[in-house]
Amino acid sequence: MLPQEFIRVKRDGQKHDRESMHEFLSNYLSGKVADYQVSAWLMASFLKGLDDEETYWLTDEIVESGEKLDLSDVDGIKVDKHSSGGVGDKISLALVPLLASAGLVVSKMSGRGLGHTGGTIDKLESIPGLRTEFSTEEFKDLLRKVGAAIVAQSDALAPLDKKLYSLRDVTATVEALPLIASSIMSKKIAVNSDLVSLDVKLGNGAFITNLEDAKELCRIMLSLGKQFGRRVEIHVTDMNEPLGYAVGNSLEVIEAMDFLKGKVNNRFSALVKQLYVDTLNSVNLPVPDFDKLIASGKPIQKFAEMVQAQGGNPKVIDDYSILPLSKNIFELKADKSGYLDYNNTVEVGMAIVELGGGRTRKEDAIDHGVGIKFFVEGGDKVEKGQVIAHIYYNDQHSLDNALNRLSHSFTIKETESAQRPLIWWSTNSKE
Amino acid sequence: MLPQEFIRVKRDGQKHDRESMHEFLSNYLSGKVADYQVSAWLMASFLKGLDDEETYWLTDEIVESGEKLDLSDVDGIKVDKHSSGGVGDKISLALVPLLASAGLVVSKMSGRGLGHTGGTIDKLESIPGLRTEFSTEEFKDLLRKVGAAIVAQSDALAPLDKKLYSLRDVTATVEALPLIASSIMSKKIAVNSDLVSLDVKLGNGAFITNLEDAKELCRIMLSLGKQFGRRVEIHVTDMNEPLGYAVGNSLEVIEAMDFLKGKVNNRFSALVKQLYVDTLNSVNLPVPDFDKLIASGKPIQKFAEMVQAQGGNPKVIDDYSILPLSKNIFELKADKSGYLDYNNTVEVGMAIVELGGGRTRKEDAIDHGVGIKFFVEGGDKVEKGQVIAHIYYNDQHSLDNALNRLSHSFTIKETESAQRPLIWWSTNSKE
Numbered sequence: 001m002l003p004q005e006f007i008r009v010k011r012d013g014q015k016h017d018r019e020s021m022h023e024f025l026s027n028y029l030s031g032k033v034a035d036y037q038v039s040a041w042l043m044a045s046f047l048k049g050l051d052d053e054e055t056y057w058l059t060d061e062i063v064e065s066g067e068k069l070d071l072s073d074v075d076g077i078k079v080d081k082h083s084s085g086g087v088g089d090k091i092s093l094a095l096v097p098l099l100a101s102a103g104l105v106v107s108k109m110s111g112r113g114l115g116h117t118g119g120t121i122d123k124l125e126s127i128p129g130l131r132t133e134f135s136t137e138e139f140k141d142l143l144r145k146v147g148a149a150i151v152a153q154s155d156a157l158a159p160l161d162k163k164l165y166s167l168r169d170v171t172a173t174v175e176a177l178p179l180i181a182s183s184i185m186s187k188k189i190a191v192n193s194d195l196v197s198l199d200v201k202l203g204n205g206a207f208i209t210n211l212e213d214a215k216e217l218c219r220i221m222l223s224l225g226k227q228f229g230r231r232v233e234i235h236v237t238d239m240n241e242p243l244g245y246a247v248g249n250s251l252e253v254i255e256a257m258d259f260l261k262g263k264v265n266n267r268f269s270a271l272v273k274q275l276y277v278d279t280l281n282s283v284n285l286p287v288p289d290f291d292k293l294i295a296s297g298k299p300i301q302k303f304a305e306m307v308q309a310q311g312g313n314p315k316v317i318d319d320y321s322i323l324p325l326s327k328n329i330f331e332l333k334a335d336k337s338g339y340l341d342y343n344n345t346v347e348v349g350m351a352i353v354e355l356g357g358g359r360t361r362k363e364d365a366i367d368h369g370v371g372i373k374f375f376v377e378g379g380d381k382v383e384k385g386q387v388i389a390h391i392y393y394n395d396q397h398s399l400d401n402a403l404n405r406l407s408h409s410f411t412i413k414e415t416e417s418a419q420r421p422l423i424w425w426s427t428n429s430k431e
Numbered sequence: 432m433l434p435q436e437f438i439r440v441k442r443d444g445q446k447h448d449r450e451s452m453h454e455f456l457s458n459y460l461s462g463k464v465a466d467y468q469v470s471a472w473l474m475a476s477f478l479k480g481l482d483d484e485e486t487y488w489l490t491d492e493i494v495e496s497g498e499k500l501d502l503s504d505v506d507g508i509k510v511d512k513h514s515s516g517g518v519g520d521k522i523s524l525a526l527v528p529l530l531a532s533a534g535l536v537v538s539k540m541s542g543r544g545l546g547h548t549g550g551t552i553d554k555l556e557s558i559p560g561l562r563t564e565f566s567t568e569e570f571k572d573l574l575r576k577v578g579a580a581i582v583a584q585s586d587a588l589a590p591l592d593k594k595l596y597s598l599r600d601v602t603a604t605v606e607a608l609p610l611i612a613s614s615i616m617s618k619k620i621a622v623n624s625d626l627v628s629l630d631v632k633l634g635n636g637a638f639i640t641n642l643e644d645a646k647e648l649c650r651i652m653l654s655l656g657k658q659f660g661r662r663v664e665i666h667v668t669d670m671n672e673p674l675g676y677a678v679g680n681s682l683e684v685i686e687a688m689d690f691l692k693g694k695v696n697n698r699f700s701a702l703v704k705q706l707y708v709d710t711l712n713s714v715n716l717p718v719p720d721f722d723k724l725i726a727s728g729k730p731i732q733k734f735a736e737m738v739q740a741q742g743g744n745p746k747v748i749d750d751y752s753i754l755p756l757s758k759n760i761f762e763l764k765a766d767k768s769g770y771l772d773y774n775n776t777v778e779v780g781m782a783i784v785e786l787g788g789g790r791t792r793k794e795d796a797i798d799h800g801v802g803i804k805f806f807v808e809g810g811d812k813v814e815k816g817q818v819i820a821h822i823y824y825n826d827q828h829s830l831d832n833a834l835n836r837l838s839h840s841f842t843i844k845e846t847e848s849a850q851r852p853l854i855w856w857s858t859n860s861k862e
Contacts, residue, residue: 004603011478011603011604035466035467036465036601037601038467040471043478044474044603046442047479169435170467171471172435172442172471173442
C-alpha cells in the first residue's frame with residue numbers, strides 16, 4: 001500500500017488494518033515514509049480518531065521499535081512512575097524515595113522539561129554532580145542497591161515514540177488522546193514493572209483541561225495496560241494552580257526534601273500522602289503510618305541514598321546551600337486585598353522559562369538557581385502589600401518578563417472560590 | 432505566530448487571518464516552515480475546509496510567489512484554456528487551432544501527464560521535432576504569429592503551486608475543492624488573458640466523481656475569477672468513458688487532426704463543436720458556421736502552422752506516418768454480445784501507462800507510439816467476436832498488463848444504459 005493510500009483511509013474516517021499500519025510505521029522508521037506523510041496522517045488521526053484496536057496496534061509498533069527493559073532480575077515489587085507534567089510538580093522527587101522507604105522498588109524515567117512544564121530530571125540535576133544518564137545495567141543496580149532511581153528516559157526504548165513526538169510537537173497534533181495514551185504507555189510497556197503509576201494532570205496549568213478528556217485518556221491507558229499485561233493505577237490530579245509553594249529547579253528540590261522531613265503542609269504534601277496510600281494499596285501491601293515513617297527519618301535518608309548512588313552530594317539534605325540559588329530576590333507583593341485565584345497557571349511555568357529556568361527548545365541550557373517561592377496557595381486570603389512570593393532572578397530584563405507572565409497567571413478576587421479537589425478521579429486495573 | 436499555532440487554528444476549525452496566512456506560506460517558500468508542517472496544515476484544511484476568503488488569500492499567495500505573464504502587447508482576444516484531465520482528452524489539440532482559425536488568440540499551458548490522465552504537451556510531442564518549452568517572449572511571438580500555442584507550464588509562474596501540489600500528491604490531500612480551485616486559478620490569474628476557459632471533467636475517469644462537487648468547484652473558481660478580474664467560462668464535461676476513439680499520444684493527435692478535417696463523428700467531435708460555440712459566445716463574438724469553417728480548411732491549416740511554429744514538421748497533417756506508431760497491433764474482440772459499459776474509465780488510462788504511453792513518476796520517459804484505438808464508444812451495441820479496439824503495443828508483457836487493466840474498465844451488458852450528457856453543467860462570468 002502506498003503511504004498516501006494509507007493516509008487516505010484515515011482521512012476518510014475509515015479504520016486501518018494491522019498489516020498496513022505496521023507497513024506504514026516500519027517504513028517510517030526505516031526512512032521510506034517521509035515526515036511530511038506521517039504528519040498528514042497524524043493530523044487525520046487527530047481529527048478522525050483512532051479506535052481502541054488501532055491505538056493498541058500503534059502502541060505495539062512503538063514498543064517493538066526498540067529494546068525492552070527486563071526487570072525480572074531485580075527483586076521486589078517494582079513501580080514505574082509517570083506524570084503528564086504540570087507547574088511546580090515535584091511529586092516524583094518526594095514520592096519515589098517515600099515509597100522506596102516503605103519497601104517498594106520505585107523508578108521514574110523522565111524526559112526533560114519543555115515549555116511551561118518542568119522536567120523531574122532537570123530538577124534533580126540541581127544537585128551538583130548528580131547524573132541521570134545510566135546504562136540498563138547501571139539503572140538496575142540503582143534499583144537493587146537503593147530501591148529508588150530517577151533517570152533520563154533511555155533512547156533505546158520506544159525510539160518511534162521520540163520520532164513521532166518531535167513531529168507532533170511542531171505540527172499541532174499533540175493533544176489527541178489516543179496519541180497521548182500510546183506515547184505514555186509504550187514507554188511503560190517496554191519495561192516489565194509490577195505497577196505502572198500514572199498521574200494525569202488536569203487544569204489550566206496542564207495539557208488536559210477538561211475532566212471528560214482526562215477520563216477518556218485513563219480509559220484508553222487502562223485498556224492498553226490490560227492488553228499488554230501491565231497493572232496500572234491512574235490519578236487525575238488538580239493542576240489549576242502551581243503544586244505547592246516552590247516552582248523552579250533548586251527550589252522544588254528543597255520543597256521535596258522539606259516534605260520528606262515532615263516540614264511541609266500544603267496541597268503538595270496532602271497529595272503525595274494520598275498517592276503514597278493509594279500506591280501501596282494498589283499492590284496489596286500494608287500501609288505504614290505516614291507520620292511514623294517520616295519521624296523515623298527513613299524517607300529523607302532514602303533520598304540521600306538515591307542522590308549519592310546517582311553521583312550527587314548526599315549532604316544536600318542537611319545543607320541546602322549546596323544547591324545553586326540566585327542571590328537576587330524580588331519581593332512580589334499583593335496589589336490589593338482578596339483571594340488569590342489562578343486563571344492561567346501555564347503562565348507561571350512560562351515565568352520560569354523567562355527567568356532562565358526552563359526551555360523553549362530542546363537544546364536550551366537551563367539555570368537551576370532561578371525560580372519562584374510562593375508563601376500562599378490558590379484560594380488563600382492575602383492583604384494588600386503582603387509579600388506573596390520571592391522571585392529568584394538573574395537580571396532585570398528576565399525579571400520584567402517573568403513579572404509580566406505572572407500578572408497574566410492570577411488575579412486577586414473579592415470573593416472566595418469554591419474549593420477544588422486534589423484528586424479529580426482515580427482508577428486502577430482492579431476496577 | 433509559530434507554524435504550529437497557525438496549523439492549530441485550522442485544526443480547530445477556525446478561520447485564518449490574511450497576515451498569518453501570508454507569514455506561513457512565505458516562510459514555507461523561503462524554507463523556514465517545513466514540508467511536514469505544511470502537509471499537516473493541508474490535511475487540516477482538507478478536513479475542516481477553507482472558506483472563500485481564505486481560498487482567495489491562498490490563491491493570491493500562490494500568484495504572488497512568482498512572475499506574471501503580461502499579454503497586453505499581444506493583439507486580439509486572448510483565451511487561456513485548461514482541462515482538469517481525463518482519459519482520451521485531446522480537446523485542446525482540436526479546440527486551440529479551431530478557435531484560432533475563427534479569429535481568437537488561444538493558448539494552452541499544460542503540465543505533463545501523470546497517472547491515468549495523459550498530458551496535452553506529451554501528446555503534441557508525438558510530432559518529431561516539436562518543442563513545448565519556450566521563453567516568455569518566444570511564447571508571445573507564437574501567439575502573435577499563429578494565434579495558437581500549446582506549451583509547457585512555465586516554472587516562473589506560481590512556483591508555490593508546484594511545491595504545494597507535489598506535497599498534496601503524496602499526502603492524500605489532492606481532492607479538496609478549495610485547494611484544487613486555488614491551484615488551477617493561480618496559474619490562470621498569473622496571465623492576463625481575456626477569457627479563462629475551464630473544462631472540469633466529471634466521472635469515473637476523472638478526479639471529480641460527483642456533480643455537486645463539480646458545481647462547488649465551479650462556484651469557487653468563478654468567485655476567484657471575479658475577485659481577480661478574470662472573465663471565466665467553465666464546462667463540466669462527461670468523463671465516464673474515454674473521450675472519442677483514440678487513447679494514447681500519436682493516436683490522439685491523429686484523431687484531433689481527423690476532427691479538424693471534418694472526419695470524426697463521435698462524442699469527442701460533438702463536445703468540441705459545442706465548446707467552440709460557447710467560447711465564442713463567452714467573448715461576445717459571432718460564431719462562424721462550423722461546417723463551412725471546416726470545409727474552408729483553415730482549422731487543419733492552423734494546426735499545421737502551430738506545429739511548424741513550435742518546430743515540428745507541418746506535413747504531418749497529410750502524412751500520419753511521420754508520427755511514431757507501434758507496428759504490433761492486437762485485436763481486442765468482444766467476448767459476448769451486448770452494450771459496452773465503462774464502469775472504471777481510470778483503468779483505460781492505466782492501460783496506457785502499462786503499455787508505456789504514460790507515467791507513474793514525473794521522471795519516467797514515455798512511448799508516443801503505443802495506445803488504444805477503439806471502434807465503438809460507451810453505450811454502443813457490440814456483437815460477440817466483433818473487433819472493438821486495436822491495441823498498439825511493444826511487448827507481450829506490457830500488452831498482458833494492459834489487457835488486464837482493460838478487463839476491469841468495462842463490461843458488456845445485456846441492457847442499454849441511459850444516455851449521459853456531454854456537458855453536465857456550465858457557467859460563466861456573465862451569470
